Amino acid sequence: MDGSVKERLLAAARALFSEKGFDRTSVREIAGAAGANAASVSYYFGGKEGLYRAVLEEIWEELKRHFGKSMPENRPPMERIEGFVRGLFAFHAANPSLIRLINRELADPTPCFETVIVPHVERIAGILKSSISESVAGGDLREGTDPAIAALLLASMSNYVFLVGPVARRVILDPERSLEGLPEAILTVFRKGVACREA
């Protein structure tokens, strides 16, 4: 075991919460995986929920950094939109089963939702919506496009696969199919769906 108990708890909690969700993970299980005692969860994080909150915040910080790179502010809006989709897929590739933690929170909010999730989602949604607005103004997307709806549909396509998980992926996609071409497919559908000129 390397790292402090606190760090190990955080890492173990992250893995277990990601895989099974908040409710189906017990503090004893986390502590066991971290090679620590169950009491240390309350000691360091004030309880199970505090640990969960810490995990969520850690993830959002990473996602923020990630989007900071894939959606550069100084680039044209259409590039930021593409960066959103590609960045999301790349992040997932680097952290399998992790986005499910966030999405699970979107589907079934815990008390953390309002304090840690909403602000971050609002931020990303804001960037996405304004990028779309700018693209409309700049003539890259069709006049009359509703930024909120367009953002929602883009987020839908980009998130759903990860949300429904490998099991459901198996049912809809072919069993051994990779997600290789999906970001491009999404962008193509998005572009043709709301664009007024070919990319």
Added chain:
Amino acid sequence: MDGSVKERLLAAARALFSEKGFDRTSVREIAGAAGANAASVSYYFGGKEGLYRAVLEEIWEELKRHFGKSMPENRPPMERIEGFVRGLFAFHAANPSLIRLINRELADPTPCFETVIVPHVERIAGILKSSISESVAGGDLREGTDPAIAALLLASMSNYVFLVGPVARRVILDPERSLEGLPEAILTVFRKGVACREA
């Protein structure tokens, strides 16, 4: 209270499971809402999971009937595709917060997943994919369209809003915006995204 205890349990369980999910709903809570005793859950359904399974099966039967009407087999494939989207939205409108139960199961499978969810999803996915294939063959959708990916993206757009629930809808869409025009927006994006001629 009307109906037998068994029926009342089923109705209460359906409402509570839909709203809060399996883990966060206790049998005492269900029994209380049904005006019955907690023991009756084990008595009639063999346990909490049995009751949950019964609820899921009931919902799928309804959804099946619903899709049977909105996706008529004797109509052209593009109409079935439209029927999928409109039917899903209509079903949701009639049963708010209910599709979340199914989607929650997709995101976090319980033991019921393999036995009750997979077969039904496979069925719908099959219909969707073959409708898309036929549309491609018939010239309504672009040559080279991948039916599996197209079906996945359509399902993504149609399901995500309901999955993330009212709370997250608030964040992405405007607060008081209705879902009125969404099915048409989805179909437009889908058509333009993978169609080769305007609808």
Added chain:
DNA sequence: AATCGTTTAAAACATTTGTTTGCTATTCTA
């Protein structure tokens, strides 16, 4: 070396969970 605050573990604790056990009332049947 003694003392203080921090860290860790084991055990005890209080709750909540789903389920089972008896027992009572009702309903159907012979």
Added chain:
DNA sequence: TAGAATAGCAAACAAATGTTTTAAACGATT
């Protein structure tokens, strides 16, 4: 009508959970 089966409930039960308590080990500082 007598008896058996079913329906329903309150209470008891066992297991699991998150948390608190208690105490021991450790490390730095004086």
